[in-house]
Amino acid sequence: MSSEERRAAIYLRISQDRENTRLGVDRHREDAEALIAARRWISAGIYEDNDLSGKGHKKRPAFERLLEDIGAGLIDVVVAQEWPRLERNRIDGVRIIEAAQRGHVLLTFAKGSDIDCTTAAGRLSADMFSAIARNEIEVKAERQSRAQRQRAEQGRPPKGVRPLGYASNGDVIKDEAEAVERIYIAFSSGASLRAIAAALSGGEGKDLPKMPNLPRHNRTLMIERNARRSEEDLEPRLVPTDSPWVSSTVLGILRNPRYAGYSTYTPKEVLTNGDRRRSWRAQILRDEHGEPVLGRWDRIVSLDVWEAVQDRLDDPARITNRAGTDRKHLGSGLYRCGVCDKPVKAQGLRYRCEGHVLRSRAQIDDFVVETVRRRLQLPDLYDLLPSADEPRMREIKGEIDDRRARLHRAQRDYDDELIEGLDLKRIRDRENAAIDTLEVDRLRLSLGMAHNSVLEARDPLTAFDGGDLAIRRQTIEILCEVHLLPHPRGIKVFNPDSLTVTWRQPTT
Template sequence: MKTTRTAEGRVRAVIYVRISQDRSGAHLGVDRQREDCEALAERNGWEVVETYVDNDMSAYSGKPRKDYRRMLADLEDGTATVVIAWHTDRLHRSPTELEEYIDISERRGVTTHTCQAGPIDLATPSGRMVARMLGAVARHECEHKAERVARARLQKAKAGEWGGGIRPFGWGVPTGETATKFDKATGEEVEVPVLDLDKAVPEEAEALRVGADIILTDQSIHRWVRWLADKGFTSTQGNPIGHQAARDLLMRPRNAGIAVYRGEEIGKGSWEVVLDEPTFRAVVAILSDPSRRTTPGPEPKWFGSMIYRCGLDGCTETMICSRSGGANHPSYRCQTRHGGGRRGDKLDEYIEDLIIERLSRPDAHDLLLPGPGDVNVAALQAESEQIRRRLTDLAGLFGSGQITMAQFTEGSDMARAQLEGVNKQLGRAAVKDPLVPLVGAPDVRVAWKAMPLDQRRAVLRALMTVTVRPARRGRMPDGGYFDYETIEIGWKRSAQR
């Protein structure tokens, strides 16, 4: 075991300092603690052999404290017999941690001295009793503080106020005032603009509306990500906006002015609304659809890739388009790699011509989805508010003991099921038909060629199914070698070719 006295016979001591939250990053809190602890050691003639620092680290959270664990290992190894802390609550706010510390102190003869609470000898029953009492008080203070913070956040959420944190994309207009903030990168205090988080930033708000419009038109999150990058948009922290971040941005209830607390919608917010509720609900419904692929892989470069279906011996797998075997042109092949390929450019041209011809007919408007005229949006929004109030009332009744857990669970489950139905109806009112830009266009072919590939693919999905049967060999009746008769078209929406 290491000695706990120096060659001159001085007692070896270690110092432990900790602060739960260091907003500035300047370590001012732990520095003040260290100065007081060093002064205490000097008054008592102890030699400080090590100082352990856990900055911006809560003892209540339960997360591992690196330097605290290092201190316990050193005490176990006999490095010192005195631990100096500013207060006992700097060491522990967890009964489990305290008992471990007591065990080491008792076995190794370690005493604890604090600047605020005096000495505590954990090797004696009375010292351990005092430590446990102080620990219980500290635990109570932590729990009470957490309760106050949670209550304040709930109050803010109910009032529709911003709960704090990183500036939300879409909101935060400078007020003209400034505030002082510590810059961790430079170590200096800087003046930063004060933002009004209730007011929408016009460019970012428009970007969110464009994103919603893209999702409602062709359901392509990739297209919006590309659009954001092309326009130079980044997150509020200056990072590129990727697929998951873009999806999260569009699914925020804040976009529709809806306040949220602990994942539950609790009412209307006080900030400017970027998307109307039906549009927001429709976007969420599309992005939450479990049938959507969550790992999209490479973006398709061919019109029918992953849409056309193989028709060989009852196979229903989708087909992909690629060059293989030194071919001069790309071919569509089943993902299972069985059977021969079908020439990609010929097949795409044939399907596109069918779509353009069908949408050029006078009755093309019959193919459009029904509009939202049969959905009473105002009534649905009012019903949605009533259901949310009911959920809030149920929580209040359960908290006050007026209803049982079983009654609360039954009532809240029923209300959430009703709310889900209302949200689906609101979503239906805002879904956009991908055929709209083409139906009624002066020249459908020109309009079609002007559309991005992902939008044309959305039209294909909405209008027909394409099954590619094995081709016949040799020259076809039309004199060519492409077998059109083995391409089966299934028209949707009761349309007839």
């Protein structure tokens, strides 16, 4: 066969190329056509794939067609810009080499020399090209991940898709951040992932804190991407109509360490090891002492809330009692006997003051909770708080919570074998010492007065509903005094007159 009769196919691939992709490919085609003309080959058509249209490992239809046409004996030469354009991955590289060998096809490149796959020497050089290309890809990936790690070490927000609540530069987006906060509160107070997803989609969940109605985050991102595209005079991409939120998105939000201010970095091994619980925690970047690196952005949820949510996600059956009270019932030691004014005790399913009252716990608690919930919806709650140096108190509490969360997390990291026993001990000693000092400060400041996160919350009712037993008890204690009166014998129906709730007056 003379060279003039060779049928040459052009293979083009549009790939991730930030600046003007289309221009690049047009240039590649011109180069290939010039090569074909110079060698006096006959054009056998253009095979063009667009890697941008489908992410991940989607097949290249034109590449597949090219292989078929080589197999059918329709092609003698394949012209491409350079080997990586043709190969893309090791498997495809081997496939094209084998097809070229079987079909006695010459692979030729505008940038680079020919590979004549009809000879052993040609096959060897094709293999070498393939190995070199692979190595380049790996080196590039390594460089990228080093750069990402460096970003994370500096506490800068990771590049890539922005999470709900944060702009790409790490700034808080207020209404989204509020949604994130509510998602955490709802989950902490017992809502299921599915119920939260439904509430975000506008559904009315029973017992669910009110949720802002947001478009799905993916959709928001697509709309933002289109805005950027139109700035660059690019065609907008199609944005699908809004669909309901799904549980997995809610889970991703609850798991994201960035909301607690942790700087994250995800090494490849972590993504592939399959243990999802571990992998979320392992995304938190640690310094050489095993200490997590904090990001320079504002956290949306506190460390202790984040850690508590992880606990619940890891083990939904676990009951956390993070405020550290040993009381198991809402009213024991808190409600008082209407006869002698002593605190009542829990006994079985009842509250009891010996010889005076014996009342159904469930009935009393339900009534008290409902009464308090109604009070929480009224204004002037803040005035009920004991007047201490509030900003400093808040600061101390935040610091103690943080340190407790760190202790907790260190233990978890140790359990997960992310840090050594020595690290755990050092963290424990340091945090406990700091907490002791802070507790003394707090005691001195408060003079025995309480600090209450429900009454200070933007939405006290939601905070109360989401609060644990200790915080609920404390809230009741600040708001009112509950006295239980003896219940008439033989009457099963609950009578609201059989207890008194006395509201405390504002201190100022």
